[in-house]
Amino acid sequence: MTVRKKKKHSGPKSALLSHHKPSPKLITLSAKASRTLIRSHHQLRKRHAQATADGDTVAADALLAQIEAQGGLRLYQLASIKGQSNERGGDSSKVLMEWLQEVLTPSDGIKPGRQPLERPLLRMLEVGALSATNACSCSRLFDVTRIDLNSQDDQRILQQDFMQRTLPCSDDERFDVISLSLVLNFLPDNASRGDMLRRTLPFLRLPPESLRTTRSYAENFPSLFLVLPAPCITNSRYLDENRLKAxxxxxxxxxxxxxxxxxxxxxxxxxxxxxxxxxxxxxxxxVEVNPGKKRNNFTITLEEDRT
Ligand SMILES: C[S@@+](CC[C@H](N)C(=O)[O-])C[C@H]1O[C@@H](n2cnc3c(N)ncnc32)[C@H](O)[C@@H]1O
Incomplete structure (x- = not known):
């Protein structure tokens, strides 16, 4: 993995890494270094979760130290932001916006070229938010609440673990759509992925009165936007689309x-x-659904009595 120190911080490369929180080191990551770092971070987190589950505190501490030595969550997030940049395949929330623009007509509250609504009617919870300027944030369709384990932007992204977020008491604290984009695959074990999916439920709200009779609302919300690396579904021994649907x-x-x-x-x-x-x-x-030596082991399990 090549991590190059930046000499100057002007120009397009540093713009990609610009945040409200200053980076501890001014660095640029090549595409290859970003991918290597992301993969290695996932593997170390997985091994750390396993060592913790086995009660092996020495190994767990050593793995944590290794994660930190590699730049920790902060550098992992910078590598992920690189992945979101257009030059590396783009922001996944664009796909959600394409889907919703198709169905939400101007009478539902958005109209091309219209001034921003004072307060959008639809509420979105973005879990694992790295940017406050992605397509869904810029769409004017949503009032977006952004959270992340490590906020890259103190003003606009709340530093919070979704699994610890206080459960809502009223619809004002619930959402029409929850986004889990590239978050489940960040979690190191299968059961915690199922727990996270299950925990989305109390955060979804019934349609607000003003939208209750709107067909496109009823056909699209409340909902969950889920993004995963393709091989998690297309090349896993333990998960395919049918099992995910189940x-x-x-x-x-x-x-x-x-x-x-x-x-x-x-x-x-x-x-x-x-x-x-x-x-x-x-x-x-x-459970094995797709045997094959060259497949990966990604899966999601859902078990009773874990919450
Ligand atoms: C690979 S990044 C994905 C970022 C972005 N959503 C995207 O699509 O590129 C995963 C992010 O999820 C965050 N995350 C993981 N578990 C979380 C949790 N329980 N609560 C809040 N954020 C979480 C991590 O801190 C990390 O920044």
């Missing part, structure tokens, strides 16, 4: 949109029922 179905979600590119899979899942934790009819354990 897992999501058991939580009350149905797939309404999907897009598969060479790198990413994008889904929009609408929630059909009451937004409370469902009592699971059965658990989804790690």
């Amino acid at each position: 897992i999501m179905g058991s939580l009350g979600y149905s797939m309404i949109r999907r897009k598969i590119s060479s790198k990413l899979v994008y889904y929009l899942w609408i929630h059909n029922g009451p937004r409370k934790q469902p009592s699971l009819k059965h658990s989804y354990k790690k």
Whole structure:
């Protein structure tokens, strides 16, 4: 992995790394270095979770030290921001905006060229937010609440663990859409991915009164925008789209949109029922669905009694 120190900080490369929070080191990452760093960070987090689960504190501490020595979450996020830049494949929320622009007519509150609404009607929770200027934030369609374990922008991204976020008491604290873009694959173990999906439910709200009779609202919300690296679905021994549909179905979600590119899979899942934790009819354990030596081990498990 090549991490080059930057000599000057003008020009397009430094603009890509500009944030409200100053970076500890002014650095640029090549595309290859970004990919290597992201992969290595995921692997170390996975090994750390395993060592913790095994009660091996010495190994766990050593792995944490290794993660930090590689730049920790901060450098990982910079590498991920690189991935979001147009030169590296772009911002995934553009896909959500394309889908919603198609269905939300001007009478639903957005109109091309219209002045920003004083307060958009739709509320979005973006979990794992690295930027306050991505397509969904700039769309004027949403009032966006952005959270991340490590905020890159104190003013606009709340530093918060979604798994610790206080459960909402009223619809004012719930959302029409939750975005989990490249977040589940960041989590180091299968069960915590299922826990995160399950935890989205109490954060979804019933349609606000003003939109209750709007067909395009009813057909698209409340919903979950989910983005994963494509191989998590297309090349895993333990997960494919049918199994993902079954897992999501058991939580009350149905797939309404999907897009598969060479790198990413994008889904929009609408929630059909009451937004409370469902009592699971059965658990989804790690089961082989796609044998093959060259496949990866990514999966999501859903187990009872973990929350
Ligand atoms: C690969 S980045 C994805 C960023 C962006 N959403 C995208 O699509 O490029 C994953 C981010 O998820 C954040 N994250 C992971 N678990 C989280 C949690 N429980 N609560 C809030 N943020 C979380 C990480 O801190 C990291 O910044």
